[in-house]
Amino acid sequence: MEDIYIVMLVALFALAVTDLVVGVSNDAINFLSSAIGSRAFPMKTILIVASVGVGVGAIFSSGIMEVARKGIFMPGQFYFEEIMIIFMAVMITDVLLLDFFNSLGLPTSTTVSIVFELLGAAVSVAVIKIYNGSGNYGEIFSYINTSKATEIIMGILMAVVIAFLIGAIVQYLSRLIFSFQFEKKIKYAGAIFGGVSLTAILYFILLKGLKSVTFISQDFLSYLDNNTLVILGAGLVIFTLISQLLMSLFKTHILKFIILIGTFSLALAFAGNDLVNFIGVPIAAWQSFELWQAAYAASGTLPSQFLMSDLQGEVSTPAFLLLGAGGVMVITLWFSRKARNVVETGVNLSRQGEVTERFDPNFLSRAIVRYSVLLGNAIGAITPKAVSQKIDEKFQKPGAFTRDSEETPAFDLVRASVNLVVASILISIGTSLKLPLSTTYVTFMVAMGTSLADRAWDRESAVYRVAGVVNVVGGWFVTALVAFSAAAIFAAIIYFGGIIAITILIILAIFSIARSFVLHARKEKEKKRKKPFxxxxxxxxxxxxxxxxxxxxxxxxxxxxxxxxxxxxxxxxxxxxxxxxxxxxxxxxxxxxxxxxxxxxxxxxxxxxxxxxxxxxxxxxxxxxxxxxxxxxxxxxxxxxxxxxxxxxxxxxxxxxxxxxxxxxxxxxxxxxxxxxxxxxxxxxxxxxxxxxxxxxxxxxxxxxxxxxxxxxxxxxxxxxxxxxxxxxxxxxxxxxxxxxxxxxxxxxxxxxxxxxxxxxxxx
Missing domain, CATH: 1.20.58.220 (Phosphate transport system protein phou homolog 2; domain 2)
Structure with a gap:
């Protein structure tokens, strides 16, 4: 009997490694697109910095692992054998779903997928339990952590709107300050901009992130809490002076420095927030197995009789698992071809100049652009002409964005800096509040908001770019629906089919991923053969x-x-x-x-x-x-x-x-x-x-x-x-x-x- 669950654990951890690969391939857009799109550094430098950030962030992630154990459902309502069914259905669904989106080159949310997969599988098993028992389906709410699930879902949806608006506002103000000819003004305002950006990153990444690290002493954390304002004030002064020193003495481009630190911080925030999406479920399964094994040794409790109430408590995640997961993420970051495709989608949708548009217009994108133009004309009519001319001067684009070359940046250093800093701050806030915030939603919507504010979507490209955003956001809703439905179906299949069903589903997952790899390799070969104009x-x-x-x-x-x-x-x-x-x-x-x-x-x-x-x-x-x-x-x-x-x-x-x-x-x-x-x-x-x-x-x-x-x-x-x-x-x-x-x-x-x-x- 014990051997069956050991096999299931091995399968879950194997699926977790696969999930790390497909998940990082999709989430790479979160921390690579700004640095790659701005051409601030060579690709190797960007990957090295991102890799360090992912490795450090993996250590910071242990504090939110409870999402997989008690964030969505009530573990005390399920027996051990039922919990293992839920976890197995979730991991198989997650691997298949993320690989599908990677093959399409579309960014989706690993957070949304895991949340709705846990929800779907738990609901499915709960319905079966109720059907076999009392038959009162009103009891389903006792199986689901409705308050936490609602909080998570609302947090994700709010993040989409907030990220877009804040990204647009900050970028618009930044462009008014620096304009596209920012080289002169950066000499005077760059130190302050760098000081504010680096201080914000210090607060939300380090001060908040350190609270999740188990080996940091409580006395030190208390000191940080009690002296937050002092630390922020000192950080602002110190980082402003450092920024000025870097520009004056070392001739460092402060925006490039911010992009470098921002890439690191966003990679750190990604790993700290999203690692639970990949290894939280197998770790929860392992902890469940240990709890049942102890109960079985003590009293001979069967898997079908052992309620998982103990999963409600605080359980720390072993450091070696976090480091191992971070290592897999770093390797994937360097070698995944699908990651480059997903990044390319995000970069092209926010590109300042012309690009071969991937998405076809639809009725929704046409309507949005049409009414946006009317709104813009109305605002322009009531704005004083002198003010409009002054603003237009700030948005005069240099000729660099009209050249068609592999070395041409998709956007400039100002927008790349805003993308990274704003996204890092928002994601870190979610992490500090123990919310599995969707890093994909935040980074993508920040990038789209800054693109809109930066007038990257002009009359020639707006209808295509908006269609792209609509398709991506629509894909997010599809993610939620498919994740819930597929996990529910797989859980039912495993519940009635047992180990045979698990074997068949795992073989299906292996075949699907292998086929996807072959088709993608063929598509990449064809793409290389056809040199673009x-x-x-x-x-x-x-x-x-x-x-x-x-x-x-x-x-x-x-x-x-x-x-x-x-x-x-x-x-x-x-x-x-x-x-x-x-x-x-x-x-x-x-x-x-x-x-x-x-x-x-x-x-x-x-x-x-x-x-x-x-x-x-x-x-x-x-x-x-x-x-x-x-x-x-x-x-x-x-x-x-x-x-x-x-x-x-x-x-x-x-x-x-x-x-x-x-x-x-x-x-x-x-x-x-x-x-x-x-x-x-x-x-x-x-x-x-x-x-x-x-x-x-x-x-x-x-x-x-x-x-x-x-x-x-x-x-x-x-x-x-x-x-x-x-x-x-x-x-x-x-x-x-x-x-x-x-x-x-x-x-x-x-x-x-x-x-x-x-x-x-x-x-x-």
Whole structure:
């Protein structure tokens, strides 16, 4: 009997390690995004500082471990075997849920997930107990710590609003003081700004955080409580002097110093507040096992008879477990690729300049932006013109944010400092009040508030950024709902299925995470293969040739594969593969959409002597779009035909399409090779076969007309077959038009090189 629970404990701690990995991958946005977005330091420096903060914060976290033991439910109402079921369901759910959000690259709250998982699993087991017992479901409130659970949930929801408003207000005031040209004013006001920031961090991180450390003497803590104002006053003076000394004597950029300390403090606050989310449950399970084991040794109490009332008391967390958990968090911080994706989402939503927007507008984001513009216009109408002009001067952005480069910061040092200091303070307040405050909610909403106040969301980007925020916040509500429901279901399954159900669920979790890892690695590989457009990549004619050749080769390769797969899968009447083809066509369409979005920047980046090339590049995109539209029609119509259960094409029709496919494949292979190696002399050879291809397709159209007149044929089949042939003809025409355009442009480029006397190799 004891062995079963030992196995469950081993599984819980294994799940805890996995949970630490997936949890830190998601929560890395909390303390990395500001430092990374501002480009204040190299990535290695940021990770070192964050790692130290996480390690120290892990030690500070022991004071809030009771959230998993008694913060959500009443342990005295559950027997030991029921408590273990609750804990097992919670950990399995948490691992699956956080990994899912990591794969999407969306930040979610590990605090909300653990709170609602504990709530869902406890409610599920309580309902089963009531059903098997009295049947009075009103008793459910005696199983749940409703007051504490309500306090936690309300605290989390309030934190969203408070973090956004405080972040916006502090950033707006900071920008009015420093403006975007802050280098001059920082010499005079930087010491005070640094003194206030560092004193605030000292108070909320050190003075409050030390209270959670078990090896600090009570006399020392009492001294801190009794002399708080004196310590703060002295800290303000000392840190102001230190800030001035750093700027004057050591020529240190005080904002960079604040970002460094802020990153450390936020990482510390994260570990101190969120470590309970990852290891609190297995530690509570271990402590429960020890309590039952002692009772069993003393009186032979069975797991189904031992109430867990003793979990109500204070139980300290072993230091080695905290240090071990901190070590896992640090390793994850350095090596997790998914963490970088989640950070990228937060950075791009708060970016000062333009970026390829990830989120599509929705009705809510459009409405919010529309009414915000109306409100802004109303406020502007009643504000004196002189005041408006003075404020606008403070928000004049430097040219650094208009450059498109990997080294371009997403926002400046002032905003990064405000993000870190405000978020650290708010999270530390929650920690000191023993509330498992959502660090994700606080840091994300502070960053969004500062972005709004800093006018990073202009008329060009606001609807996309607001849509992103709506999607992320909506995901938080989904987190709560899914966490509660999944944990409740898993708890019921484990309750009735026992060790077999636990084994199956753990295998499911392992399979899900392994599959997620493989898919994410594949997506990262694809992302690296497709180099994103950057404005400073193109400025000359040769750059245009290189960029357009790469685009054509990529699109043609995708169209080639899609055409062959569609013909093959249509022949086999394979609905599932045709559906996969239909989904894959969106990748080609997104490539074209991204190229079209960058046309504005492309035209601005071209040298004046190359302005005649703009028309060429735009027409190239137009022909590529026609090509993708044709293959999109072919793919979607083929899927719709099969999905509607219409009769399959006849053998002769499939055979004729396969012959066309063979010729199209040879054509596209040749074109892909031409542009991959930029061997444009071979274009004439391909163009010579244009008429033969069009004639072959025309003959098949005539052949189908004769079939309809002479033999019985399905109207739906004829509709599909004619559609495929006509779109294939359009596909060939668009492809050949693109080649003709490129041939003419290449002739013009060679003539230009000849007139300037530059050899081909020098141009390349």
């Amino acid at each position: 950057r404005r400073n990549d193109i400025s000359t004619i040769n750059d245009i040739v290189v960029e357009s050749s790469k685009n054509i080769s990529s699109i043609v390769c995708g169209v080639n594969q899609m055409f062959s797969k569609t013909v093959k899968n249509l022949g086999y009447y394979d609905k599932s593969k045709l559906k996969k083809n239909k989904k894959s066509i969106k990748k080609l369409e997104s490539e074209i959409d991204e190229l079209k979005r960058n046309v504005f920047y492309f035209i601005k980046s071209i040298e004046e002597t190359s302005l005649d090339s703009n028309r060429f590049y735009i027409l190239i995109l137009d022909y590529l779009q026609d090509i993708v539209q044709s293959i999109g029609y072919i793919t979607r119509n083929s899927y719709n035909h099969v999905n509607n259960n219409h009769k399959n094409l006849k053998f002769n029709q499939i055979r004729d399409l396969k012959r066309v496919d063979d010729k199209m494949q040879a054509l596209f292979d040749e074109i892909e090779d031409i542009f991959a190696h930029r061997d444009f002399a071979r274009i004439d050879v391909v163009l010579a076969g244009k008429q033969a291809l069009l004639s072959d397709v025309g003959e098949l159209i005539e052949k189908q007309i004769k079939r309809i007149r002479t033999t019985e044929s399905s109207p739906r089949n004829s509709e599909l077959y004619f559609g495929l042939l006509l779109e294939t003809r359009d596909l060939i025409t668009s492809t050949m038009n693109l080649l003709e355009l490129y041939r003419e442009f290449n002739i013009a480029v060679e003539a230009t090189m000849f007139s300037t006397g530059l050899p081909q190799k020098e141009q390349d």
